[in-house]
Amino acid sequence: MSMKQVDPAFTVSGSDKALADEIFKAALDVQRRTPGLESLGILEAYGIPVVKTVFAKTEEEAVKAAEEMGYPLVMKVVSPQISHKSDVGGIRLSLQSGDEVRAAYLGMMEKIPEKRPDAVLEGVQIQKMLSGGNEVIIGMIRDPTFGPMLMFGLGGVYVEILKDVRFAIAPVNEKEAREMIKGIKAYPLLAGARGAKPSDIDALVDAILRISRLVCDFPEIEEFEINPMMVLEEGKGAFAVDMRLTLKKN
Missing domain, CATH: 3.30.1490.20 (ATP-grasp fold, A domain)
Structure with missing residues (x-):
């Protein structure tokens, strides 16, 4: 099975590839495969909200x-x-x-x-410090056959304990991003179980689409993880709190 091809329909507005490229080049110039705080600048370049x-x-x-x-x-x-x-x-x-x-x-x-x-x-x-909300994880591993594999699930310690995640081959469209979110067993928590206010699912969909675009634009990204991303109640957005990425060798 071949890698999924990038289609113009998968594009998202408000991304600054040139700015992200500068950050990656600066990391590679000092042979840093795991960029530090500058990684947050990469998210901002692609329009992904970051906690101050x-x-x-x-x-x-x-x-x-x-x-x-x-x-x-x-x-x-x-x-x-x-x-x-x-x-x-x-x-x-x-x-x-x-x-x-x-x-x-x-x-x-x-x-x-x-x-x-x-x-x-x-x-x-x-x-x-954000009050309220739910922690989720959005990640990517680059498979040698299928290319970038996106991952979504509950974040924080839950991802390691529950292993309740869904994968999709990037690039993804809006329908596929929404299916990733709805596909986890804990989706009722995000949808507003037992009278709780629903999380901002649209903000999560937007974040997945932007990350999909990012990892397709930069094949030098070997692994990528926002954990946690704090998703607030409907209409209030989702914000990256911490992230980690690794660049390929050479």
């Missing part, structure tokens, strides 16, 4: 960024060697003041090296 994020190298920068952004906040350690931040105590939630931000920063810089002495700690991310 600021990078801070020092304790004082972290406090200043927090005061300017407003509370509550999330802090995440930034290190090329650490993919699963929660495993090493590299995520702190619901920070409510400058003192809490300072304590969280100092705690990470002191305790993480004890667990991962090999890791270079570049600093931290400061992010606005």
